Amino acid sequence: MVKKSRKKRISRPLLIIAAVVLLVLSTSIWYGYRIIQSRDSVGGETVTNPPGTEKIDLSPPTLEDKKAVDQHKEELGNQKPEPSDSDNTGEKKQITPIITSASKTEVRAYVSGIIEEGGTCTATATQGSQTISATGSGFDNVSYTQCAPISINLGSGTWSIVVSYSSPAAEGKSQAKVVD
């Protein structure tokens, strides 16, 4: 009983000292941080380097950084193996090519959802009953299939262009793009 109360008496001042030390510490760290941050800000009075100067941020990962890690893990962890194209389902993967630019002389497109070499990209231009086609080969580009630029020669007037992709593993058609 006596022992206990003695302990209590010693601990209280210790507790107060610890609190004061921690408060001073946290305040000084906070101020230090503010100074560092304001130095990096552009247009403030405390700018010491020309604006746009690069930096290396050595602060610990932020909550967002940690959240990004967790989210990514969850995506990876819950990933179900996609049905492989080599599965013998006999069905081709349906993909949608995307036209990034089209003119009367050239069409550019890519195919997302598949990474492969050797497929064929075909641009088909339609004007009334007239149809003109041209092709380019597909090749892999990091995370998708790139169509080589497709050269085409369209006459005057408005044309509607569609790019289709075809390979043993996948096929699909893009949305139409109008060229004046």
Place this chain on the structure above:
Amino acid sequence: MIKLRLRSFLFVIVLGLVITLFIPISANALSGSEFQAGRIMDDGVFFNSGSMNVQQIQEFLNAKVPSCDTNGQISIYDSTYGDTVTRKIYSERRGISTPFTCLKDLRQDTVAKSAETNLCNGYSVANQSAAEIIYGVSQSCGVSSKVLVVLLQKEQSLVTDDWPWPIQYRSATGYGCPDTAPCDAQYYGFFNQVYSAARQFKRYARDSNLFNFRANTTSYVQYSPNASCGGSNIYIQNQATAGLYNYTPYQPNSAALNNLYGTGDGCSAYGNRNFWRLYNDWFGATKGVDYSWQYAGISFSTGSSHVIGNTQVTVTVTAKNTGNQAWSSTNFPVRLATFAPTNHSSALYNSSWVSDTRLATVGQSVVLPGENGTFTFTINVPNREGPYTERFNLVAEGAKWMPDPDFSINLTITKSTYKWQMVSQSSSQGFALSPGSGSQFTLVAKNMGNTTWSNSINPVRLATFIPTNRNSAFYHSSWVSSNRPAVLQEPSVGPGQNGTFVFNVTAPSTPGFYVERFNLVSEGLSWFEDPWFEFDINVGNFYTWRMDSQTSSTGTFTLARNSTSTFTLTATNTGNVTWNNSSNPVRLATWAPSYRTSIFNPNDASWVSQFRAATLTQASVSPGSNGTFVFTVKAPSAPGFYVERFNLVMEGVSWLQDPWMEFDITVN
């Protein structure tokens, strides 16, 4: 209980610390509105292989994973199984075993790569840390280490992951294996991923025509792989941005940008957004400092660029901030400066400028991108005839010169003419002055030139001339200086108007005829064209007079023999010496010849003497005033017509100059 209290207290302190640490970070957070879809990153930033050295990369990786959970001991909620387990168990459930190797601790054998023109310079086999690999690839391929670090985070969160799985290293940069063919060994592993990615960014540049997105072209970029989400046409401004879109062909939609640190909507793609955000947060601006401007207007206090030489004109130049940096008047202040050649000395220099090469600092404290800034300054127009052109540019002082928008100030100068003509000259005491006497001279001059005369700015003054700035014998202490008798009286005298110069003179002590040449000068600017102007001054004592009137008390100059009459002569003192009637009195004396005996002398002692008919009546007659002489005559006994000549004499000094004065008297 005490332990509990202490623990909870410490918890509060630590929580407080964490909160305070995060306050400044969120205060400086990036805004999605700063994302420029056509210019995600500048080439100079992207392809800067010197952005970090190995040690800096290692320090950075260490900082982002303060402690690696190598054995997976931290708990995690497993949503698939609905329980909380250690990361070790969570991973084992998915076929992944510990230990985990964090990026900062990763070591790997690199793979030999041969050099390829305009791609990478190859690689040698070595056992290297992740930091060494990142640095080595950056050096070999000429892509910034910072870009590669951000790419690792953007694709697999590897930089901040404290329990990474092997699968994350396998596609560390998102470089995928083909779906329909066995994965090429060149894509396997961390080193291959980093090298392939850097090489691919170089390939987008070297073989740009093969790919969708190219610098300086407009392409359609979707918001997500789902075509129905749409997209927009983007003018891609540089190779770095083209490369980023070729690598990840989606742009963030507004939902993704509005919630920059979180998720957008079902049509949001985050790759390029996160790349841009992470780079900004970790390494600063993705764009080099872009200070640039466009001419937006100029105005002159004269109303137009047609100006007159040797005048001062206030000019305001308006410039649009077309860069990505706010202009400041204090931090790296933006100034209008002489240019082409830079910092040349300008013929327009005015002492009000910031310096001899800096015309003015931007007039606003801050000019944001897209806004207009103004520069107001005074120029001294050089006095030359015809067109005048001078090049200027803006500089952010201490930071950089802005790209030259080919700006110049163009003036059409009419040369100033400084001409005048005398309208009148006068002297309060006439131009015959006694030695040492004073007078006030007045010159009225007509402005025959094309500039307005002023008596304050470059004041127009009367100056001694021939030789220029000679000292004048007529100097008076009231003069502006020994060679500037007077300044223009009127504040301003326009072309065709008259100006007045009034000044006091003191005649020199040496008698003589003085020709005093003067001319006008606009101080600090120019002497006037010499119209040949002079004051001609006679200095000396001049004793002259003329008759004003002569009268006879009988009312007539026809006198009866031996009769008497009183004659009065009124004489004007036309000389410059005052007459008096006491010391050296002025008297009327017989004349032609002098000391002639007059037969009209009454010989009754009324005359002063035989040859002096009368003394001046007045005590004093100053120059220009009249004096009278009164004397009695007695007609002779012999009738006839008499011509009696008289003159004035200042006794003991001088005869006065003979004006030919006579009394014509008929005696009958």
